[in-house]
Amino acid sequence: MLFGIPITGQTISYFVLALIIMISGVMLMSLNKVMHMAVALGGVFLGVAGIFILLGADFVGMVQILIYAGAITILMVFALMLTQRGDDTASPSANGWRTAGVLVFVVLLCGAFLLVLRGTTWPVSQSAVNPYSQPTVNLIANALFHAYTVPFELVSLLLTVALVGAVVIARKEEE
Amino acid sequence: MALQPFLALGVVLFGLGLFGALTKRNIIIVLISIEMMLNAANINLVAFSHFSQPASIEGQVYALFSIAIAAAEVAVGLAILLAYFRSRNSADVKDVDLMKW
Structure with missing residues (x-):
């Protein structure tokens, strides 16, 4: 300890x-x-x-x-x-006053988050190293292809669109 | 081990990313900082997935979706950056004022 x-x-x-x-x-x-x-x-x-x-x-x-x-x-x-x-x-970074102000803001925000974290009683706590009943690959495959089939397909559509969009945006424009 | 240390790590990583995104002037560094913030969110998702009773896989599935969408975001963001760099010859946040009036 x-x-x-x-x-x-x-x-x-x-x-x-x-x-x-x-x-x-x-x-x-x-x-x-x-x-x-x-x-x-x-x-x-x-x-x-x-x-x-x-x-x-x-x-x-x-x-x-x-x-x-x-x-x-x-x-x-x-x-x-x-x-x-x-x-x-x-x-170079932005000027010194702005950096200092942002630093103070971020530190205060993180401090507030940590205080909330400390003050909340989380309902879940366990010590098992691996709490899953099966290998996670099996569980993820079951979830992706049964419960989340439509979001999975939509993500593939999104990736295709992003790929085509990236190529179109980054292409040199012809005169 | 309890849940809180992982959430605290997520908070710290998020804070670092937020600081970088608000102060850095290079657009690529800003994009990197946003990636760090997304990673902090992923840590939280996986931690809740591990510590829920009974352990449920949903958090990991959401983390995978989040990773896929972050990859799409990086691809489009860097494409915009390259197009912008070609027209302005600069990668500074201060110079991005084409649509500002």
């Missing part, structure tokens, strides 16, 4: 992952070299994937690694490289 928290493998991995996420997030906000930012972004996404796997959601964790840490990070790196001209630094 340390500060009333039991030392188990789960809590240790939670704290390590939370530390990775927070350090990467703060680095992302404070660094000004673009490529360092991309590495920090990968750290945040991989840490969140670890949290998902820690919560027993292994399929969602793998999807997170594939889509966020793989595809979206690389896409952001490409966009950063395409839009930087020579200098490797991102454009």
Whole structure:
């Protein structure tokens, strides 16, 4: 027991992952070299994937690694490289007063959220590492193809539309 | 382990993303910050899915939908950014005033 928290493998991995996420997030906000930012972004996404796997959601964790840490990070790196001209630094932040004001606002908002979190009695609490009755892939497949068939198809339609729209918007206009 | 640490992590990640989205001037960094906020929401969804009684898969399904929609949003956002960069030769939020009067 340390500060009333039991030392188990789960809590240790939670704290390590939370530390990775927070350090990467703060680095992302404070660094000004673009490529360092991309590495920090990968750290945040991989840490969140670890949290998902820690919560027993292994399929969602793998999807997170594939889509966020793989595809979206690389896409952001490409966009950063395409839009930087020579200098490797991102454009400077807004002026100091505004940054300070936003910082105070965000800290107050997060503090209020954390107070509410602390004050609420959550009806659910359990210690099982994996509470699901079946492998999550089976459960997700059942949910997606039975209860959520129409939203699933709509998401595929949305992805198609977004793909075509992205190609049309990013295309060079012919003279 | 209880539910609260995961929700607290979501709050912190959301705060970091909100700070970045409100202060950074590079459009790509703003998009990255929005992705971080979406990730914080996903953490909450998966945490509630894990800790509900009995454990239910719905939260994970919603997280998957949210990931798919975030991917579509990034694709369209970066396409708009590239088209904008081609016409203005800048990726600064301050320069986006084409529809402002």
